[in-house]
Amino acid sequence: MAKQVVVLGAGMVGVSVAWHLLNRGYDVTVVDRVPPGQETSFGNAGIIQREAVRPYAFPRDLATLLRVLPNRSVDIRYRPTSVIRAAHPLLQYWHHSSESKYKKLVPEYAALIMQSLETHDEMITSANAESLIHKEGYLKLFRTQKAFDEECTRAASDNANYGVEYEALDGERVVAMVPSLTVPLAGAIHWKQPWTVTDPGALVEAYAADVKRKGGAIKHSSLTGLKRQGRRWLVETNTDVFSTDQVVMAMGPWSAHWLRQQRIDVPLFAKRGYHMHYANNSNSPLKYWVMDAEVGYLLAPMRSGVRLTTGAELTALDAPTDERQLDAAENVARSLYPLGNRLDASPWKGGRPCMPDMKPVIGPAPDQEGLWLAFGHGHQGFTLGPVTGKLLGQMMDGEPTDVDMQPYRVNRF
Ligand SMILES: Cc1cc2nc3c(=O)[nH]c(=O)nc-3n(C[C@H](O)[C@H](O)[C@H](O)COP(=O)(O)OP(=O)(O)OC[C@H]3O[C@@H](n4cnc5c(N)ncnc54)[C@H](O)[C@@H]3O)c2cc1C
Numbered sequence: 498m499a500k501q502v503v504v505l506g507a508g509m510v511g512v513s514v515a516w517h518l519l520n521r522g523y524d525v526t527v528v529d530r531v532p533p534g535q536e537t538s539f540g541n542a543g544i545i546q547r548e549a550v551r552p553y554a555f556p557r558d559l560a561t562l563l564r565v566l567p568n569r570s571v572d573i574r575y576r577p578t579s580v581i582r583a584a585h586p587l588l589q590y591w592h593h594s595s596e597s598k599y600k601k602l603v604p605e606y607a608a609l610i611m612q613s614l615e616t617h618d619e620m621i622t623s624a625n626a627e628s629l630i631h632k633e634g635y636l637k638l639f640r641t642q643k644a645f646d647e648e649c650t651r652a653a654s655d656n657a658n659y660g661v662e663y664e665a666l667d668g669e670r671v672v673a674m675v676p677s678l679t680v681p682l683a684g685a686i687h688w689k690q691p692w693t694v695t696d697p698g699a700l701v702e703a704y705a706a707d708v709k710r711k712g713g714a715i716k717h718s719s720l721t722g723l724k725r726q727g728r729r730w731l732v733e734t735n736t737d738v739f740s741t742d743q744v745v746m747a748m749g750p751w752s753a754h755w756l757r758q759q760r761i762d763v764p765l766f767a768k769r770g771y772h773m774h775y776a777n778n779s780n781s782p783l784k785y786w787v788m789d790a791e792v793g794y795l796l797a798p799m800r801s802g803v804r805l806t807t808g809a810e811l812t813a814l815d816a817p818t819d820e821r822q823l824d825a826a827e828n829v830a831r832s833l834y835p836l837g838n839r840l841d842a843s844p845w846k847g848g849r850p851c852m853p854d855m856k857p858v859i860g861p862a863p864d865q866e867g868l869w870l871a872f873g874h875g876h877q878g879f880t881l882g883p884v885t886g887k888l889l890g891q892m893m894d895g896e897p898t899d900v901d902m903q904p905y906r907v908n909r910f
Contacts, residue, residue, distance in 0.1 A: 502525055502741060503528060504525060504744075505720055505745065506527075506752075507529035508534065508878070508882070509701050510538075510749065510882045511748070512882070513885060514886040516708050517887050517890040518745075521894060532717065533701050533715060534702050537848060539698035540697070542795050543693055543695070545880050547691050548688040551606070551651070552855035554593075557591065571793045574808075574809075574819075574822045575810065590851075593853050606855060607658075609884050609885075610659075613880045613881060614690065614692065619883075629694050632692050633785065634688045634689045635786035636786070638790055639685060641791065644683070674784075677781045677783065679834065694879075695799050720734055721735055722758075744867060763907060765851065766851050767813070767814045768809035768849040770809065770810070771807045771822065771845065774801050774804050775837050778835040778836060783798040793826070794826035796836075808822070814848045818844060849878070851876075856873075858870045858873045860892055860902055
């Protein structure tokens with residue numbers, strides 16, 4: 498009889514886990530309160546980031562801290578009460594961002610990132626989703642020579658250590674590639690390998706449709722309780738109760754709440770991001786995804802318009818929208834590229850599910866047989882969903898894993 502599993506969460510991570518478990522012969526049910534790919538995995542910048550071998554560290558240099566403190570910078574904002582409430586994980590984040598700790602965790606993070614393209618590729622082919630994918634990389638723009646030179650040094654090292662492919666472009670070559678840019682630039686890094694997705698939510702939907710085609714069930718229900726019943730698990734929702742051998746917790750930023758009820762305390766915190774779509778106002782429409790690296794926002798030519806995504810706002814997951822960061826990013830973006838009118842009635846918001854040591858949690862819940870964890874992918878969950886599914890499948894079947902999974906275990910804190 499097929500092994501039963503209920504996957505909680507139908508974001509990029511949950512759907513990818515379901516896809517891999519179906520291929521392994523599991524009887525899979527995915528539960529989500531919204532259709533697949535409608536939360537964090539919907540509103541991101543849509544980059545499958547093969548270059549992102551260095552996760553986002555907490556800024557520790559005095560100049561950045563002084564810049565961020567007045568709470569007016571474009572890249573990072575915070576709400577003081579939320580910072581106080583999340584003080585413990587944020588202090589741990591600071592701690593893990595020290596030079597020596599960070600140096601150790603980069604190869605662990607890179608081990609996952611390096612498998613991102615091939616693991617998406619097999620799912621894209623199986624889901625017939627090629628029309629959503631562009632394979633021309635993306636551009637990280639620099640306004641000052643100093644920052645550009647520093648990035649060139651990091652890129653050369655990442656090329657040598659992790660096979661990251663890039664080209665350093667001077668200002669003239671950037672304008673030749675993106676003629677509509679209206680600000681003089683020191684240069685740009687053209688990351689060659691990343692794939693860009695013109696509708697990130699639609700890619701998750703396509704993967705979910707493939708899950709259904711392979712015989713998986715996707716239930717549109719809200720989780721209300723998770724309980725042990727002997728050796729089995731009872732998953733209670735507002736529509737059904739499922740009795741199952743195994744459960745995978747893949748509820749992104751909402752995972753910590755449910756794990757606390759299993760007496761598993763995880764220092765998960767959210768970095769809010771916003772997006773807005775704009776009409777194209779240029780004779781030469783944006784072709785490449787461009788990140789204004791020193792300011793801290795990104796422009797992505799998506800199906801629904803030019804999507805501007807913001808940096809991080811440290812706030813509670815359910816805090817009301819504060820448009821000031823988006824407004825500030827939009828102001829700067831309008832001077833970089835001729836954006837047209839806003840196309841959405843209100844900004845989209847979502848919370849990147851972040852762990853203090855910047856690595857996701859992938860593996861078994863200790864002392865809770867049959868409960869598996871897959872969350873906390875921070876800034877790169879869209880990239881890392883498929884590799885997470887592959888590795889978790891190997892662990893659940895007791896096979897040797899393609900990478901050492903110790904760095905991602907939940908009890909590392
Ligand atoms: C502005 C922005 C830009 C980003 N850009 C990129 C990028 O370019 N590349 C990249 O790799 N990553 C990017 N990210 C990060 C990425 O979007 C996330 O890491 C990723 O989407 C997390 O996926 P997930 O499946 O873990 O979570 P989610 O997609 O949030 O899925 C969790 C699911 O759990 C469900 N759920 C919650 N509670 C319940 C309940 N009670 N019952 C049932 N279901 C429930 C939710 O409905 C949701 O569908 C970006 C993030 C933001 C905010």
